[in-house]
Amino acid sequence: MGPLVSTDWLAGHLDDPSIRIFDCTLLTRPAPDGSDLISESGRDAWLAGHLPRAAHVDVQAISDPDQPFRYALPSPDRFSEAAGALGIGQGIRPVLYCRNHHLWAARVWNTLRHYGCADALVLDGGWAKWTGEGRPVEAGAFCHPPARFAASVRPGIFVDADAVAAGIDDPRTVLVNALSPQQHAGRGGVHYGRAGRIPGSVNLPARALTEAGTTAYLPPDRLRSLFAEAGVSAGDRVIVYCGGGVAASSSALALAAIGQEAAVYARSLQEWARDPARPLVRDGD
Incomplete structure (x- = not known):
């Protein structure tokens, strides 16, 4: 299987206990002076509507806050803790999506690969395609049970x-x-x-x-x-x-x-x- 999955595939695997879905949406807008971007969590949009049993991932929350760059890669220990708290671990296949042309789902996918998770998948078309096909959505908070994630950095990602x-x-x-x-x-x-x-x-x-x-x-x-x-x-x-x-x-x-x-x-x-x-x-x- 490649890194992308179709809406049909995911619809057929919603009850698969090894599949855990994550909404990775982050919102950005230019700063008033145009010199930078302001990043805002997509949590409110997720609360208003998300795929069935989809938890939310805030890219900023799993980044290193002590670095001077946005979305900086955290230490392996910090990422292990964050991923485990989200419910990502051994035997789990994360399926990622977002509302922005795959941008944030792809960043989380690449970050997971960087730290040794080779099983992460991205929903092709994300939120727009899923909802455009009239597929089921839910509202409100949801989280997966915690898991154990042991990061092992893979060079070259x-x-x-x-x-x-x-x-x-x-x-x-x-x-x-x-x-x-x-x-x-x-x-x-x-x-x-x-x-x-x-x-x-x-x-x-x-x-x-x-x-x-x-x-x-x-x-x-x-x-x-x-x-x-x-x-x-x-x-x-x-x-x-x-x-x-x-x-x-x-x-x-x-x-x-x-x-x-x-x-x-x-x-x-x-x-x-x-x-x-x-x-x-x-x-x-």
Whole structure:
């Protein structure tokens, strides 16, 4: 089984005791001065309506609050405690969804993989597709029984700035910017510091990988064509980045769905763009 599951599949597994569903929605909006993003829990939206027996995951609550970057990866011990409290552990297959084009579900999926949970799945189309098909929803709080999670970091899921820098001049590595064409060009929409892109990177926005109506990922052949057109070939080492490692996680999930691994620059431009020693280029430079 690949990392994505259909609404039909999940509907048929709602009573499977090994399946535990999680709503990963987080809400973001620009700060009043446009210089940053403000993140808000999606808990209220979850309380108003969620998939049957779906608990809520707040990405901020499972991140490291002592780091200067949004959604920073926590220590293995901290993540083990958080995941276990959510009900994720041995013998459990988490199924993740959100309301934002898979962005937050994909980030949680990638984080679980980073800490050794290879069984996590993402609902293709998430909330939009499930509710668009008239499938059952519930309201109110719900939590899964706690479990025991023992984190074991798997290298290569997330990478740091030095790995990205090493990939700039490596012909075997393709750097993919998952932000919008405007942001890639350095013309605006910046909430993470200097405008521009990492030198040598290609652009394929994460939102271009999903259908407008259902928010489901495009068919595999179409995904392969889009990545190929952007400059990604089978066998390439792929590193995806964005503003904070969230949209990039959705791109990594799409690549995994077509059988190609990709690493995510965890801190992405919120780190790179604020370091004057790290190069950025803009159209016209």
